[in-house]
Amino acid sequence: MSKKPIVPDNELIEMYRNSHDVKYIGELFMRYHHLISVICLKHLKNQDDAQDTTMDIFEVLTHDLKKHQVKQFKAWIMTVTKNLCYKRLRKSAHLTVDENMLKDEGAFMEMEAGASLNEIKETQLVRMEQYLEEIPADQSQCLKLFFLENKSYQEISDQTGMTLNEVKSHLQNGKRNLRIRMEKT
Structure with a gap:
């Protein structure tokens, strides 16, 4: 055989x-x-x-x-x-609380003692939306498409007309700028 x-x-x-x-x-x-x-x-x-x-x-x-x-x-x-x-x-x-938010004692202390995880997440999202308006528009657009709409790099590239390298760069720089702003508060 x-x-x-x-x-x-x-x-x-x-x-x-x-x-x-x-x-x-x-x-x-x-x-x-x-x-x-x-x-x-x-x-x-x-x-x-x-x-x-x-x-x-x-x-x-x-x-x-x-x-x-x-x-x-x-x-x-x-x-x-x-x-x-x-x-x-x-x-x-999207279903869990950002660990950085939990580590940020200042923001956590501002919350009422009985605040639910949904309230904490809502506060965090409001802050993020404000900071997204402060960073360059291309970075903000890429971050929103990637994290909020779950788009891939290629889908973002197709939708915006940016190259894949531009998308990656805007995501990397946008995350850094967003993190810097989040850490300041």
Whole structure:
């Protein structure tokens, strides 16, 4: 009995693109399932979230491999996995209180003793909105799109007409400027 030859990743991708048969995606997914799971668990630090995100990757594959030419599947799937984890973390960050707010004793002491987490978060958001108006418009726009609308760098670039490097720069500088203003109060 001879073993069935292993079809290279790029050929499986091409067969999927031509036939739209998910069995090819399934085979690719199974090859890298362990790696995807480990990356998700490393970033999300929660078994259930990691499993959910791992399954979301399969769905992403069925859509994205039709649209994108992928030369190095392993590197590409690792990047897609990390980005999906970051996106999930950004979404969950909206549900938690910013740790910096809790560390900021001055702002915390200004709150009434019985203030709820929602009130604290609301106060923090009001302050952030004020500071967003004080920083340069491009930085403010990128921060709002990235954090409030959960847009990717590419989506921000497409929407604003900025290059990816400009988007990254505005996000980095905007976060720094926002942090400086938050620390002053």
